[in-house]
Amino acid sequence: MWGRTLQFLPEQNLREGLLPWVIGVMLFLCTLSLTGALAIGSGLERWSASLASNLTVQIAVQDPIERQTQTEAALRLLEATPGIEKATVLADAEIMALLSPWLGDMPIGANLPIPTLIEVELESGSTINPAALSERLKATASGAQLDDHQAWMSQILDMAVVIQLLLGGVVVMVILSTIAIVIFGCRAGLATHHDSIEIMHLMGAEDSTISTAFDVRYLSHGLKGGLLGVLFASGALLLLSKMAERMGQGLISASLPITENLWWLALLPIVAAAITMLTARFTVRKALLEMM
Amino acid sequence: MITFENVGMRYGMGNEVLTDISFSLDRGSFQFLVGPSGAGKTTLLKLLYLAHRPSRGLVNFFGKDLSTIERDALPRIRRRIGVVFQDFRLFDHLTAFENVALPLRLQGAKKSQVADHVEELLSWVGLEDRLHARPATLSGGEKQRVAIARAIINKPDLLVADEPTGNVDAEMSRRLMHLFVALNKEGTTTVVATHDESLVKAVGAPVLRLDKGGVSHEPGGKPVDPGQ
Secondary structure, eight states: OOSSOOOOOOOHHHHHHHHHHHHHHHHHHHHHHHHHHHHHHHHHHHHHHHHHHHEEEEESSSSSHHHHHHHHHHHHHHHSSSSSEEEEEHHHHHHHHHHHHOOOOOOOOOOOOOOEEEEEOOOOOOOOOOOHHHHHHHHTTTTTEEEEEEEHHHHHHHHHHHHHHHHHHHHHHHHHHHHHHHHHHHHHHHHHHHHHHHHHHHOOOOHHHHHHHHHHHHHHHHHHHHHHHHHHHHHHHHHHHHHHHHHHHHHHHHHHHHGGGGGGGGGGGHHHHHHHHHHHHHHHHHHHOOOO | OOEEEEEEEESSOOOEEEEEEEEOOTTTTEEEEEOTTSHHHHHHHHHHHTSOOEEEEEEEETEEEGGGHHHHHHHHHHEEEEEEEOOOOOOSSSSHHHHHHHHHTTTTTTTTHHHHHHHHHHHHHTTTTTTTTEEEEEEOOHHHHHHHHHHTOOOOOOOOETTTTTSSHHHHHHHHHHHHHHHHHHHHHEEEEEEEHHHHHHHHHOOOEETTEEEEEOOOOOOOOTTO
């Protein structure tokens, strides 16, 4: 009983005891949404950065001799272009491997017209204009088509932004719901302890003394709920990471959060506790002002 | 010390519960408040222990007009008023010692001071061996003595008791009333609301008689020993 806070409230009842669990569920949802939004952002950033440093040139000519001639001309042009680190012609085996998910395993040299692909690596910080390069390639090799991945990458990035906004909206809604739950819980607590509060007032307690007792209690609820929520969410994220590792490289693994960047998860219980306590303080102070 | 002038009180838009109440309490006086149920005793007591402000009229507490007192200043005035309720209103999760210590702790008293004062006072009301008992384990008379100790631990200028003997037997009523008289003799202005006319006669203090929202004043008489 001794301490700076004059804790006149009795031990919490069953109804109040559920509050940390409710806050925990909210924090779980909040953590997953927040992590998802940040992971999509950082994953796509890394992924688009790696794609932006690559171009693909396709030489789609039916005649093999003409295709070889145009490939060599295109290679000469690319190697002479400032800002290009390396231009490599993909071997037929590599092209067949890229096509195998759609066409199945086929022997090299099967009677299937496949284009020649040149993979172009750009120098770091290169400012090549893809449209101009495409024009020059067309002039050198009429069957050359330059793909800078922008057309489909921008669609994916647009989609990612929409998903991030939605997840951000979920985070905001979860925070607002948590605040509403704390307000309802706090009002119920005020009603339950009305007589005790009245006695405290009559003994000469100031509003700050009374609201501090609620502050301490709701700080504890918020901290417990925050720890529970973040603990379960961390477990879920770990499970997802393990599953993604087993699926191998690709878009999914590129989008997953990197565990060493998740140190901020440790701050979430503190943020939850602070939000819960401040909400309780505001609610209690407002209610006390309505009493004499 | 405390003055009520033409005080009226109504709850919300209802009829006036108290009408044109005027009286004053001198420092160190003892006053009974009597009247039938529904006469407004509890309402008048609530005005006395600052649980409500009156709907109209002038109320003066310790030289200050209640209508001009800011809400923030009320705690300081309330600390000069001790209140005893018929239903004790003790904190059930706290021990007798902790209940009585609360008003001192509100004022930021040191732990050692609190311990000395509380133990001394609980001993004075005859509960030196029940310091660490919780209210659930105390009898009605013991609870009321804890409540009285809590009300007077701050040495209040005014002690207001609302039917303090309502939940105890006749013998305990007499003992509690002796406590109030003893406190009054030490200088505490005391107002006791009661239904029990025999207690009023036994003490012989002046009476404020409430009826139909109005008040009449009756002078005190010679104390009568109920044993005679």
